Amino acid sequence: xxxxxxxxxxxxxxxxxxxxxxxxxxxxxxxxxxxxxxxxxxxxxxxxxxxxxxxxxxxxxxxxxxxxxxxxxxxxxxxxxxxxxxxxxxxxxxxxxxxxxxxxxxxxxxxxxxxxxxxxxxxxxxxxxxxxxxxxxxxxxxxxxxxxxxxxxxxxxxxxxxxxxxxxxxxxxxxxxxxxxxxxxxxxxxxxxxxxxxxxxxxxxxxxxxxxxxxxxxxxxxxxxxxxxxxxxxxxxxxxxxxxxxxxxxxxxxxxxxxxxxxxxxxxxxxxxxxxxxxxxxxxxxxxxxxxxxxxxxxxxxxxxxxxxxxxxxxxxxxxxxxxxxxxxxxxxxxxxxxxxxxxxxxxxxxxxxxxxxxxxxxxxxxxxxxxxxxxxxxxxxxxxxxxxxxxxxxxxxxxxxxxxxxxxxxxxxxxxxxxxxxxxxxxxxxxxxxxxxxxxxxxxxxxxxxxxxxxxxxxxxxxxx
Amino acid sequence: xxxxxxxxxxxxxxxxxxxxxxxxxxxxxxxxxxxxxxxxxxxxxxxxxxxxxxxxxxxxxxxxxxxxxxxxxxxxxxxxxxxxxxxxxxxxxxxxxxxxxxxxxxxxxxxxxxxxxxxxxxxxxxxxxxxxxxxxxxxxxxxxxxxxxxxxxxxxxxxxxxxxxxxxxxxxxxxxxxxxxxxxxxxxxxxxxxxxxxx
Numbered sequence: 117x118x119x120x121x122x123x124x125x126x127x128x129x130x131x132x133x134x135x136x137x138x139x140x141x142x143x144x145x146x147x148x149x150x151x152x153x154x155x156x157x158x159x160x161x162x163x164x165x166x167x168x169x170x171x172x173x174x175x176x177x178x179x180x181x182x183x184x185x186x187x188x189x190x191x192x193x194x195x196x197x198x199x200x201x202x203x204x205x206x207x208x209x210x211x212x213x214x215x216x217x218x219x220x221x222x223x224x225x226x227x228x229x230x231x232x233x234x235x236x237x238x239x240x241x242x243x244x245x246x247x248x249x250x251x252x253x254x255x256x257x258x259x260x261x262x263x264x265x266x267x268x269x270x271x272x273x274x275x276x277x278x279x280x281x282x283x284x285x286x287x288x289x290x291x292x293x294x295x296x297x298x299x300x301x302x303x304x305x306x307x308x309x310x311x312x313x314x315x316x317x318x319x320x321x322x323x324x325x326x327x328x329x330x331x332x333x334x335x336x337x338x339x340x341x342x343x344x345x346x347x348x349x350x351x352x353x354x355x356x357x358x359x360x361x362x363x364x365x366x367x368x369x370x371x372x373x374x375x376x377x378x379x380x381x382x383x384x385x386x387x388x389x390x391x392x393x394x395x396x397x398x399x400x401x402x403x404x405x406x407x408x409x410x411x412x413x414x415x416x417x418x419x420x421x422x423x424x425x426x427x428x429x430x431x432x433x434x435x436x437x438x439x440x441x442x443x444x445x446x447x448x449x450x451x452x453x454x455x456x457x458x459x460x461x462x463x464x465x466x467x468x469x470x471x472x473x474x475x476x477x478x479x480x481x482x483x484x485x486x487x488x489x490x491x492x493x494x495x496x497x498x499x500x501x502x503x504x505x506x507x508x509x510x511x512x513x514x515x516x517x518x519x520x521x522x523x524x525x526x527x528x529x530x531x532x533x534x535x536x537x538x539x540x541x542x543x544x545x546x547x548x549x550x551x552x553x554x555x556x557x558x559x560x561x562x563x564x565x566x567x568x569x570x571x572x573x574x575x576x577x578x579x580x581x582x
Numbered sequence: 583x584x585x586x587x588x589x590x591x592x593x594x595x596x597x598x599x600x601x602x603x604x605x606x607x608x609x610x611x612x613x614x615x616x617x618x619x620x621x622x623x624x625x626x627x628x629x630x631x632x633x634x635x636x637x638x639x640x641x642x643x644x645x646x647x648x649x650x651x652x653x654x655x656x657x658x659x660x661x662x663x664x665x666x667x668x669x670x671x672x673x674x675x676x677x678x679x680x681x682x683x684x685x686x687x688x689x690x691x692x693x694x695x696x697x698x699x700x701x702x703x704x705x706x707x708x709x710x711x712x713x714x715x716x717x718x719x720x721x722x723x724x725x726x727x728x729x730x731x732x733x734x735x736x737x738x739x740x741x742x743x744x745x746x747x748x749x750x751x752x753x754x755x756x757x758x759x760x761x762x763x764x765x766x767x768x769x770x771x772x773x774x775x776x777x778x779x780x781x
Contacts, residue, residue, distance in 0.1 A: 153666070250662065276755075282741060527609060
């Protein structure tokens with residue numbers, strides 16, 4: 117019978133199939149872990165006297181509460197935020213006690229968990245990958261089944277390398293057509309979320325398909341899969357192809373030599389079979405997508421930058437959302453004056469994102485009064501960006517360039533947006549208070565973020581592209 | 583974890599749609615390394631003013647909300663971050679059930695593991711509950727029924743194994759640890775045993 121890619125990956129990881137009474141026992145090939153969602157899981161292991169069953173399949177980094185200023189990371193200055201310091205130190209102790217491989221604060225390979233997995237070649241097609249982090253969906257860009265779990269489940273995977281899971285439904289997201297210049301993967305995924313809604317993917321694994329997706333680089337595909345959870349889907353997958361294999365070949369933890377050839381054969385068989393049935397299908401015309409920006413307090417509240425804030429008379433929840441954002445129905449989003457621009461996160465913190473930002477900033481200045489923070493997704497991204505001289509472009513424009521981490525995406529480390537301020541952000545969530553108490557987030561692509569930094573207001577980047 | 587069989591409680595209504603886990607507990611409180619005491623930070627940005635004083639008009643600060651175990655929330659509650667701190671905070675505050683028409687996947691899973699029952703109901707029942715805050719409801723996990731004050735019973739779905747665990751106050755870890763032989767057999771069959779260097 118014709119099978120979807122999800123079904124193929126699922127079936128090869130069933131330790132025990134599901135029944136009416138019990139969920140499947142699903143084997144996990146790669147367990148990524150970080151300092152925020154693991155402390156209680158390590159405590160559980162200690163209470164029960166259990167080891168980490170598969171240390172070789174467990175990989176740790178610190179990213180959420182880590183500082184991004186060089187003095188705190190490399191300069192010997194203690195982490196200023198005491199609670200964050202305690203969490204980082206406890207995580208290092210936990211990893212040492214349980215003999216889990218950790219990229220510590222000063223490690224040259226450290227970075228955001230969803231950036232370094234692919235970068236090191238740990239993320240591979242056909243794997244099951246979990247992390248106590250909802251943006252684990254990112255790794256689905258390689259044809260892995262990757263999803264976020266809670267801390268109790270982190271404990272389950274530590275102890276047994278398995279999870280109890282019910283099989284999800286499948287949804288094909290067919291995206292067809294060439295993107296217009298200045299339109300990027302971030303705009304595509306914001307358009308998808310707008311189309312299916314912030315709970316439209318609940319209970320489903322998405323498979324992004326179609327010519328638009330096939331034409332994307334791995335970094336672009338990761339941006340798309342990253343935000344699957346913002347449509348309610350725990351996982352989003354993309355069929356692995358030559359682009360995928362070319363990205364992975366030669367990476368540190370990717371298979372080498374004969375193992376590479378064997379892996380490649382297996383990976384080529386993962387694609388959804390012709391005639392396989394999805395539980396649901398949606399179609400997106402990519403040729404119609406323009407640069408997008410969010411105006412509200414969830415990622416589904418987005419418009420093309422040339423459009424006005426929608427009017428929904430009589431909807432009190434909608435009115436409250438706009439009131440939080442300080443916006444009026446019917447107003448042009450380009451009227452919004454920007455206070456902060458944040459470039460980074462697991463959504464858009466990779467080298468190609470930084471190159472796009474530099475392409476706009478080169479020879480230009482960040483507008484007076486705008487604070488622009490650029491945070492690479494990993495130390496490796498930082499080095500590559502600096503090798504290309506991007507940091508000099510950023511400095512010349514007046515933007516701040518930091519060490520890697522989640523930073524202002526969620527402000528856990530103290531990198532926050534002040535109350536009432538507008539931040540055009542390349543991150544993934546515009547929830548109330550996400551970037552700091554009272555912060556107002558407008559999600560956009562790296563190009564849009566850079567263009568808005570230059571003009572000081574929400575700006576369609578096509579107006580600045582030569 | 584205490585077993586859940588029957589809950590009887592008045593409801594607290596928060597009709598806002600898409601209540602995300604960043605609202606349930608903001609990220610700045612996630613530097614904690616324990617599960618305890620998070621009820622104080624539940625809905626912190628909605629519940630307290632800039633000085634940290636409780637806002638008197640926020641529902642959880644009103645006398646009517648005290649002692650309530652059932653939260654009726656707008657559609658798609660628990661979306662966003664996977665933080666299990668969200669159900670930990672709700673349970674620490676005193677909630678044992680969340681009712682909505684849609685409950686986000688990861689939050690629902692996390693809730694079931696912490697004695698917080700996610701109850702998904704049809705739109706009509708939901709509308710009635712939203713319109714009648716403080717209604718005395720009964721949630722019977724054994725029969726999977728939500729009982730309304732007028733005697734109506736509404737059946738809700740709950741995953742069989744999670745229900746078994748909640749009814750018995752047991753957790754899934756014991757079951758998974760009991761699968762040790764099957765896991766080892768799977769690892770051998772698929773060539774996924776630990777390598778000598780890492781075993």
